[in-house]
Amino acid sequence: MTAPPRSEPLPDGAIRVGLVGAGRRRNGLGPFLARHAEAAGMRVVGVAGRDLEGAERGATAVAAEIGRRPDAFASAESLARAVDLLVVSSPAAAHVEGLEAALMAGVACLCEKPFVLPGETARGLELVDAFAAAGLPLFENCQWPFVLPTVERLAPGAVATAPRALAMGLCPAAGGRAMILDSLSHVLSLAQALAPIDPDGQVTNVRESDPRSAAVNNELRFELPLLSGAGAERRLAVELQLERRDEQPRPAWLAIDGVRFDRRIGAGYSQSLRTNDDREEAMPDPLGALVYRVAARSTPAVASPADPTPHNRGARAHRSGLDDPIGISAIRTRLRSFAGVLAGLGRELP
Secondary structure: OOOOOOOOOOOOOOOEEEEEOOOOHHHOOHHHHHHHHHHOOOEEEEEEOOOHHHHHHHHHHHHHHHOOOOEEEOOHHHHHOOOOEEEEOOOHHHHHHHHHHHHHHOOEEEEOOOOOOHHHHHHHHHHHHHHHHHOOOEEEOOOHHHHHHHHHHHOOOOOOOOOOEEEEEEOOOOOOHHHHHHHHHHHHHHHHHHOOEOOOOOOEEEEEOOOEOOOOEEEEEEEEEEOOOOOOOOEEEEEEEEEOOOOOOOOOEEEEOOEEEEEEEOHHHOEEEEEOOOOEEEEOOHHHHHHHHHHHHHOHHHHHHHOOOHHHHHOOOOOOOOOOOOOHHHHHHHHHHHHHHHHHHOOOEO
16 A cells, blocks of 8 residues: 655554665675564655666565555655655765765664765765755664663773773674775764764774775774873774674674774574673664654654664763763764775875
8 A cells, every 4th residue: 555645644653664775685684674663653665766666675684574465656756855864875986975865855764874975975074964954853773882782781981981992893794805894984973973073083004904805804903082181192093803704693893992892693682781601681673773762853753652662762871961872963973984094095005
């Protein structure tokens, strides 16, 4: 059944969601985002792809997750005009198109990471400013800050002050420089949730262990500038360890000032964090927690009461003065830091 036009509210008052790029090709998260959107009280009403045929495939993939087939749309523009929130889960090369569609339609947008490709940073910053000027909610799919409440339960005080060092290990499906493009937003968003990053400062001491396009392992290091008053260090040392892997679930971990927390995936995709001394704490799916936050900020009265993970609403409330890692100002700072890291790396080698 076709959903009512956007000018007419849904019978239950739910937020209409449209997905751009809803298939599972290239390990896309579209179907999972659809499932979490429905769980958060929103309603997925449409899907768009590169063409109508791709949209039909995406609608089939989404139907398998939510038990209902959304409408297929021929373009992001036509889909955006029919929804309240546009989720851009397409490959990064199509993110600008999806963001522009949401902006032109005057609707909120949740965009997959990386927000834009490295060569599109200037356009990305223009779009962030345009969303802010229009008063439209804008989010990037950076879910790792939502593990911090679990970190705090395992290690009380671990997130209470700005750390000196942050490390993270991820296993993306791509190799070479694509590993960094796929993973960098995650560690940057964690850094923003833990320390007051200077939005006007320079990323320094950027280096990687293997700059080849054929690399299957890489170790990226850099330093982020902190705002004055953040302590004697004034810079945050960041390390990102990457290993290419195809199989799922993929290992992942973070370490704050050397204290490491490994993510564990159990039956039914249940998740937990484990410390080096084998203490373990269950945690809600960070992607689901992010989607609940997006829903709450789009229409607070609709989604917040349904949130089964209320402690995640305060994922960064432990300390004032930090960038909200999924807010517009954080996206702006993250775009600049992302570009700074890549500029420091230089060209990828054959």
